[in-house]
Amino acid sequence: MDSALHLTIADELRRRIRAGELPVGSPMPSESELCREFSASRGPVRQALAALRTEGLIGGGQGRRAVVLDAVAAQPFATLLSFSRWAEMIGRTPGQVTQEIAVRRPDPAVAAALHLDADDDAVALVRLRLLDGEPAMVERTTFVASIGRALLDVDLDTMSIYAHLADAGVDLHTARHTLDAVAADARDAELLGVAEGSPLLRERRLATSSTGEPLEWSDDRYRPDVATVTITNTRRTHTAMVRSGA
Amino acid sequence: MDSALHLTIADELRRRIRAGELPVGSPMPSESELCREFSASRGPVRQALAALRTEGLIGGGQGRRAVVLDAVAAQPFATLLSFSRWAEMIGRTPGQVTQEIAVRRPDPAVAAALHLDADDDAVALVRLRLLDGEPAMVERTTFVASIGRALLDVDLDTMSIYAHLADAGVDLHTARHTLDAVAADARDAELLGVAEGSPLLRERRLATSSTGEPLEWSDDRYRPDVATVTITNTRRTHTAMVRSGA
DNA sequence: GTCTCGCACATGTATCTACAAGTTGACGGC
């Protein structure tokens, strides 16, 4: 049970769509019906519907009832940050082999992304991530010192970093993902078990707090046969997706 | 000037952030200040702020003023569908060379994505897209017949398809983009001027109407040195971004 | 039989009010 009424309504409607009680292509209940059902005024009902709209679950226009769309289910925020959570959500077993962990001055590009001065240092971590024991991704993550120190005394091969950071009260709030394709270099190829030069899906990610302070930078390279990224966007509620030139 | 007040407010605030009048890291004006400034009640003001939140432009929490975040500017919907519009937005000159246009039965995977029966046919289009005259992307698009027919009598090497479809009253409303990395095959390599086997960023896109009817399917392959895709997502307003397994 | 007008209903927009809950800073007790 959620505290806020509009969250309760949104969750219940998401559940019905997932469960097929509201089939794809069928009209949603009208706002007034939802008001009666949840004993709510139009405010919370519209707030819930707006959330479903931005997630791409429903569509439609003025004068017509909203329509259930054939959308991929949006994943919770944590799933997009944590490889372990993601693996569990898709029903695979995550694994990891730490290659390197070090406290050092990051290279200039990373330092700039993390808003660090030239003499600040950070915690760099390189891990090979596995799905069901098979190599899936090479992760090169840099944490700002204040967060990174908490990681030096954990067993990184068994513990989920993000679970640990959440316990420590770190508020990861926003993440910016930049996707492109790169050729596997010698080290990528060796770790992932692919040929040197073969295509990898690269995700570069900057995670920040709710006030915009950078906390983590990561360069993750996926075998393209194990991971893709899907984004939904609509005319009205334009999501923050950007295609950028070189 | 927008018709709706909340859109006016949102646009004005976006402009101020873009222009640096509200610098990154600084607090936004309080809701009551915005109410006074725009002679509005809290409703439209909060609606505008919510839009900026989902775009990743601002962050913050209850009791605190919203904070301007260092976000990439979200691109309008049309920019994500139309190569020409995108090129113009980033200040480059778009170009195109049509390789093939044909009415035929699409292959089964595409037919399924477009919800077509086995005997329906569709309009297939292959184009090489250019930025400032240089090869940038190979586009393999399939339109459902009802839309595709309108394209057979236009000059595809000069006309923007999406401008033409918009004039014809086609309501492209939602797009689902799936991103991964592929090796250039012989044809990709020849058209794009890269070595066979070199990495390309592939975007597979399904565009639908506001009621969820599929209208267009596309397989676009970008030279990774000319295009990347950036997505922002937050803990609260989880956008419809998904990382999926193989 | 067909076309058109208008009504019922849907969502979109905006206002006012009220209270809950989190943050911040200032004041006063110790």
Add this chain to the structure above:
DNA sequence: GCCGTCAACTTGTAGATACATGTGCGAGAC
């Protein structure tokens, strides 16, 4: 000087109301 409490301000949530605007269908004109 330090700390705790409280007051003022902020955003979050929810209600009621009103009107604008777009859709679709049925009744009536022809």
